[in-house]
Amino acid sequence: MTDFDAIVVGSGMSGGWSAKELCERGLKVLVLERGPEIKPERDYVDQLPPWEQKNLDRISQEEIDKHYFKQYPGVAYAVKESNKHFWVKDDEHPYETVKGTSYDWLRGYHTAGRSIMWSRQSYRMGPQDFTANKEEGIAIDWPVRYDEIKPWYDYVEQFVGVAGNRDGLPQLPDGVYQPGFELTDAEKFFKAKVESKFSGRNVIQARVAHLTDATDEQRELGRTNCQARNRCHFGCAFKAYFSSLHATLPAAERTGNMTIVHNAIVQTLEYDAETKKVTGVRIVDADTNEHRFYSSKVVFLNASAIASAMILLQSKSETFPDGLANSSDQVGRNLMDHVSGAGANGFISGFENQKVFGRRPGGIYIPRYANITEKDKPYTRGFGYQGSASPLGNAGGQIAGIGREFKEAHKSPGPWRISIGAFGEQLPNPNNRVTLHPNKTDKWGNPVALFDVNYGKNEHIMLEEARKDAVAMLESAGCTDINSNPVNLTVPGNRIHEMGSARMGSDPNNSVLNKWCQAHDVPNLFLTDGAFMTSAACQNPSISYMAFTARACDHAVKLMQEKVI
Amino acid sequence: MKTRREILQGLIVSIGGGSLLNSCGGIAKVALPSEDAAQFYNEEETAWVARISDFIIPRTETPGALDVNVPRFLDGLMAEWANSETQENHRRGIKKIQNQLGKGYLTLSEEGARDLLEDLDKSAFEGRPSEYSEYRSLKSLITQAYFASEDGALLERKWVAVPGRWDPRVEI
Numbered sequence: 001m002t003d004f005d006a007i008v009v010g011s012g013m014s015g016g017w018s019a020k021e022l023c024e025r026g027l028k029v030l031v032l033e034r035g036p037e038i039k040p041e042r043d044y045v046d047q048l049p050p051w052e053q054k055n056l057d058r059i060s061q062e063e064i065d066k067h068y069f070k071q072y073p074g075v076a077y078a079v080k081e082s083n084k085h086f087w088v089k090d091d092e093h094p095y096e097t098v099k100g101t102s103y104d105w106l107r108g109y110h111t112a113g114r115s116i117m118w119s120r121q122s123y124r125m126g127p128q129d130f131t132a133n134k135e136e137g138i139a140i141d142w143p144v145r146y147d148e149i150k151p152w153y154d155y156v157e158q159f160v161g162v163a164g165n166r167d168g169l170p171q172l173p174d175g176v177y178q179p180g181f182e183l184t185d186a187e188k189f190f191k192a193k194v195e196s197k198f199s200g201r202n203v204i205q206a207r208v209a210h211l212t213d214a215t216d217e218q219r220e221l222g223r224t225n226c227q228a229r230n231r232c233h234f235g236c237a238f239k240a241y242f243s244s245l246h247a248t249l250p251a252a253e254r255t256g257n258m259t260i261v262h263n264a265i266v267q268t269l270e271y272d273a274e275t276k277k278v279t280g281v282r283i284v285d286a287d288t289n290e291h292r293f294y295s296s297k298v299v300f301l302n303a304s305a306i307a308s309a310m311i312l313l314q315s316k317s318e319t320f321p322d323g324l325a326n327s328s329d330q331v332g333r334n335l336m337d338h339v340s341g342a343g344a345n346g347f348i349s350g351f352e353n354q355k356v357f358g359r360r361p362g363g364i365y366i367p368r369y370a371n372i373t374e375k376d377k378p379y380t381r382g383f384g385y386q387g388s389a390s391p392l393g394n395a396g397g398q399i400a401g402i403g404r405e406f407k408e409a410h411k412s413p414g415p416w417r418i419s420i421g422a423f424g425e426q427l428p429n430p431n432n433r434v435t436l437h438p439n440k441t442d443k444w445g446n447p448v449a450l451f452d453v454n455y456g457k458n459e460h461i462m463l464e465e466a467r468k469d470a471v472a473m474l475e476s477a478g479c480t481d482i483n484s485n486p487v488n489l490t491v492p493g494n495r496i497h498e499m500g501s502a503r504m505g506s507d508p509n510n511s512v513l514n515k516w517c518q519a520h521d522v523p524n525l526f527l528t529d530g531a532f533m534t535s536a537a538c539q540n541p542s543i544s545y546m547a548f549t550a551r552a553c554d555h556a557v558k559l560m561q562e563k564v565i
Numbered sequence: 566m567k568t569r570r571e572i573l574q575g576l577i578v579s580i581g582g583g584s585l586l587n588s589c590g591g592i593a594k595v596a597l598p599s600e601d602a603a604q605f606y607n608e609e610e611t612a613w614v615a616r617i618s619d620f621i622i623p624r625t626e627t628p629g630a631l632d633v634n635v636p637r638f639l640d641g642l643m644a645e646w647a648n649s650e651t652q653e654n655h656r657r658g659i660k661k662i663q664n665q666l667g668k669g670y671l672t673l674s675e676e677g678a679r680d681l682l683e684d685l686d687k688s689a690f691e692g693r694p695s696e697y698s699e700y701r702s703l704k705s706l707i708t709q710a711y712f713a714s715e716d717g718a719l720l721e722r723k724w725v726a727v728p729g730r731w732d733p734r735v736e737i
Contacts, residue, residue, distance in 0.1 A: 049726060051715040055641065061648035184733040228731040355735050358728035397708025398701065400690035402621045402683055407629075410712065410722060413737070 004030040004259070005560075007281055007296040009266050009311065012113025014529045014545045015302030016244025017156070019252040019260075021553030022300070027560075029252065030294055031260040032283060034303075035109030038086075038116065038245060044235025045082040057081045067091055074104040074494055078117060078233040086110065086117050086233075095449040096437050103451035104493040105306065111262065112244035113304070114496065115542075117233055120209040120241050120361060121386065122162045123539035124153050126171040128372060133535050136380055139334065139428040140505045142534045143515035146173070152547040159251075160242045160546065161218055163226070163362075164207030172204075172367040172384075172539070178213040180205040181228075181360040186351045186389035186416045191364070193477040200373025201473070206362030206386065209242035209543070221250050228358030241361065263287050265444055268315040269299060269324055269525070277524045277565070278324070284444045298524045298556055298565060302549070305335070305530035306434050309501035310449055312512075313436050325519035330512050331502050332435055334428040335453055336536040338495040341488045342463040343421035344470035346479030348389055355391055355413035363388025366420065366473075368538050370462075379462040381427065383538050385470065387420030418479060422466035425538040427458055428500055432492075453492040463487045497541050499530030517552040524565040528552045604644030605652065610659050611636055612671055617662070618707045620682045627721045633714035635707055642706070658699030665700070 005027035008018040015031065022029045050057075057080040064072045067089040072079045079087050088107045097103050108114050127146040134141035150173070157176040166174040183191065183205060191203035210226040211218055226240040239246035252258040263286040270279045270293070280295035301308040309332045315324035323331050363386070370382030391413030399409060432454065436447035464487050471484050505511025508520035517532045519525040528549035530541060537544075559565045606614065618630035630636075643655055663670070666681055673681065686704075689697035711717040718724040 047726075049715070050713040050718050050724070053713065055646040056709055056713055058642075058646050060646045061651060065648070181731050182733045187733075228728045229726070353737055355737055357732040357735050358730055360731040360733075397621075397705040400686060402686050403623055403679070404625050407622050407625060407721065410708075 002280070002295040002297050004028050004294065004296040006030070006298045006300060006556075007032065007294055008300045008302055009281065009308070010034075010113060010302035010304065010529065011111055011244055011249060011260065012302065012304065012529075013115040013118070013244065013542050014549045015300070016112065016115065016248030016252070017546050017549040018300040018302050018526075018528060018553055019244075019258055020248040021550050022557065023252040023255040023257040025553070025557040027257060027557065029258050030296065031249075031252075031258060032264040032266055032281065032294070033111055033113075033260060033262045034265040034286060035111070035113075035262065037262045038111040040235060040237065040239075040245065043085065044237060046229070046231040046234040046236055048082055048234070054081050059084055070104060071106055074106045074491070075117075075496075080233075083117075083234045086235075092443070094440070094442060095451065096440060098450065098452040101452055101454055102491050103453055104491045104496075105449065105451070105498075106493065106496050107304075111260075112249065115243035116235060116245060118243075118496075118542060119540070120232065121365075121540040122157075122160070122164070122175075122207050122209045122543040123365070123367075123384070124173045124175055125149075125537045125539055125544050126173055128171055129535065129537035129539075132381065133428070138380075138535075139430075140503070140507070140510050140534060143504055143506045143511075148515075149544075149547055149551065152551040153543065156543065156546040156550055158215075159217065159247065160209050160543070161211040161214065161223070162207055162543070163210045163212045165205045167202065167204045167367075169202060169204075169367055171372045175207070175543075177207065178211060180207070180212070181210075181362060183364065184351075184356060184389055184416075185354060186348050186418065187364050189350065190348065190389055190418055190473075190477045194366075194473050197476040198369075198473065201369045202367055204365050204367065206365045208362040210361050211240045218247075221247055223247065226361065228360055230359035230361060232361060264292075265446065266303065266311055267444075267446055269311065270295075271315065271317045271319065271324055271522065273317065273319045276522065278522055284446075286444065289444065298526070298560065300553075300556075301525070301527045301531070302529045305498045305501045305533075306449060308527050308529055308531045309434055310436060310447070312502065314447065320521070325502070325512055325521040325525060327521050328508060328510055328512055330430070330510065333430040333433045334500040334503055335432045335434055335451075335492075335498060336426045336428055336500040336533065337453075337493050338497045338536060338538060338540075339424045339426050339455060339459050339463060339492075340421055340490045340495060342424075342467035342470065343385065343387070343419065344467065344474050344482055344484035345417055345419035346474045346482035347415050348418045348477060348479050349416070351416045354416075362386075363390070364420070370465075377462075377465065379458050379465060381425040381458070381462070381538065383422040383424035383462060383466050385420040385422050385466075387418065389416055389418035391415070392417045418474065418477070420470050420473070422463060422470065423495065423538055423540070424459060424462050424466060425536050426492075427456055428503070428535055429456060434501060451493075455489055455492065459489065460487075463489060497530070497536070499533035499536060499541060502527050502531035503534045504532045505534060516555040517548055518556070523559075526552050526556055604640055605647075606636070606640045606643070610656070611640070613659060613663060614639060614703070614707075616671060616678065617682060617703065618711075620679050621704055621707055622711045622717075628716040630707060630711050633711060633716050635710045635714075638710045638714070639706055642710070658703060661699045662703065665697075 011033040130142045164177040223239040264283040313323040366385035368382040437450040502512035504513040622630035
């Protein structure tokens with residue numbers, strides 16, 4: 001008899017889905033969260049008006065140097081004085097990088113993890129993303145094709161609530177959408193110019209995980225429509241954007257099947273060589289340092305790609321001296337992120353008699369065209385751009401003049417500026433990896449992560465081209481004062497899309513998971529965070545993690561019912 | 566509403582500038598709560614920041630920078646947010662602006678002082694030369710502080726806490 005039917009490690013983006021799907025199928029589920037509990041009514045600060053924000057909501061410089069020396073430079077746009085409790089303190093959660101490399105590991109340890117602070121862009125992977133590795137002979141083939149995952153995208157989007165437009169683009173398949181956030185006239189003008197000048201390029205509405213026409217199911221969970229406040233990085237009293245805390249965890253909770261334990265840092269999984277299964281997890285309590293063991297019939301790792309790989313690497317046994325489920329030696333390898341650092345901005349004229357009302361959560365998206373509709377590229381794969389065209393405003397005070405005129409100039413929306421930035425695909429490379437540091441440990445005695453990640457030639461060439469393309473598209477719309485900084489690739493990890501550390505594949509010799517996110521070596525072990533990704537595509541990945549998680553849970557429960565696991 | 570003059574007095578006195586005010590006009594002290602005590606600026610700096618803030622964002626039909634106590638806000642920002650390097654830079658910046666505006670600036674007539682600042686502002690934004698970066702930086706802080714205040718946000722900027730909808734096209 002086990003303590004629980006299933007243990008889910010992590011309560012974030014994918015862990016919330018594991019909890020919901022397994023609980024709704026009748027399993028008794030234990031969710032282990034390494035951080036403290038977040039309660040919206042206590043911990044959200046989205047309703048704090050500007051005049052109640054201390055020091056322009058800036059964290060003191062000394063405090064940044066002491067506690068947020070990685071998190072703040074990495075995510076300065078979102079890490080503020082009022083919401084700093086959503087981000088880890090770097091001195092308490094250290095990691096290391098191999099000499100000559102750098103890595104941004106940007107984290108939130110608490111209920112719902114980074115699903116509280118994410119930027120909510122939700123794009124499906126397209127058919128080409130599942131076949132590219134095979135066609136190009138890069139890494140290994142995905143064991144899944146788009147058609148197999150499509151119904152699961154439908155399933156999760158229906159529950160999540162994604163605002164967007166059905167644009168009919170084969171490389172960025174349409175999903176189940178609530179009404180999108182209409183483009184500004186300047187964006188529509190830009191769209192028309194770009195699409196006529198560059199056949200095969202498209203400018204579409206960002207697709208974001210915000211409710212705009214909440215379903216009965218979403219309302220039952222206490223969620224309401226987006227109020228266009230753009231305070232999402234501070235939580236949302238309306239629960240209008242998707243997070244585990246707003247949607248999946250409450251759905252799991254209401255089944256009566258979920259137990260959630262906070263401050264439980266998983267150290268190892270226990271493996272039984274006779275049954276060839278995991279029997280449970282060993283944790284250390286972050287507050288009391290107490291060690292505990294929980295047993296279960298099945299384990300889902302949803303600790304995030306890096307942490308899940310590290311848990312496997314820490315779980316050494318006679319059968320698996322190099323880490324659990326690691327007979328392929330692929331655990332921790334092929335670590336990928338998306339790469340940015342190329343783009344352009346400029347002024348777009350003709351809209352001076354307009355302003356906007358409300359603060360929408362997303363602007364425009366330019367789906368990947370490179371090596372899809374345009375084939376003549378000096379690089380493989382491609383990138384999408386995120387951006388917007390909106391009034392610049394003057395509230396920063398960086399215009400000439402003093403007195404009444406200066407003061408009143410701030411009532412004007414100011415010139416309209418358009419800005420686009422690329423998110424590019426990083427190719428899988430087995431040498432890009434996270435390992436356990438040989439001798440450094442954190443305050444609970446767990447080995448710290450050691451990163452060794454470098455971008456390859458393809459990423460460098462691609463981003464140079466992305467910069468040129470961005471300038472050309474702005475020029476096509478007659479933009480002026482176009483500003484495009486020299487390409488400066490983001491630090492690996494900075495896009496917070498880490499993935500690939502336990503890739504799926506058909507061959508147990510070169511992959512960790514099968515097509516169901518199930519470990520080849522250990523049939524009752526599933527990894528459904530970003531670890532399973534065989535390649536990165538260039539789309540923001542959360543919605544894909546959700547779809548694969550729901551599919552894996554369905555499969556796992558069937559195997560349990562059939563007594564296969 | 567207090568007169569602008571009263572606010573300026575109260576503000577400067579509240580952070581220890583009483584003697585300065587007395588020396589340049591013999592104005593009576595105005596007591597403010599002790600939690601408003603100076604944390605970073607000395608009395609001279611306070612007087613300068615107050616005068617510049619007042620010219621940059623004066624009281625019009627809506628409150629101005631002094632009404633919402635921008636100098637005190639910046640004082641707190643420098644004391645609580647800034648590290649020692651930023652503090653030193655800020656202090657040096659004020660000194661530079663003092664040199665650019667001239668020693669007798671605080672005792673100049675209202676009109677003369679405003680004209681001088683207007684000239685400085687012009688020089689600072691025509692081609693944005695680096696020798697005026699300290700002024701641009703102070704102006705930016707003053708403006709940000711003003712619009713982060715309740716009056717600045719609600720009355721002047723018409724900030725709406727809960728728009729409730731997105732309208733991409735509002736004709737003006």
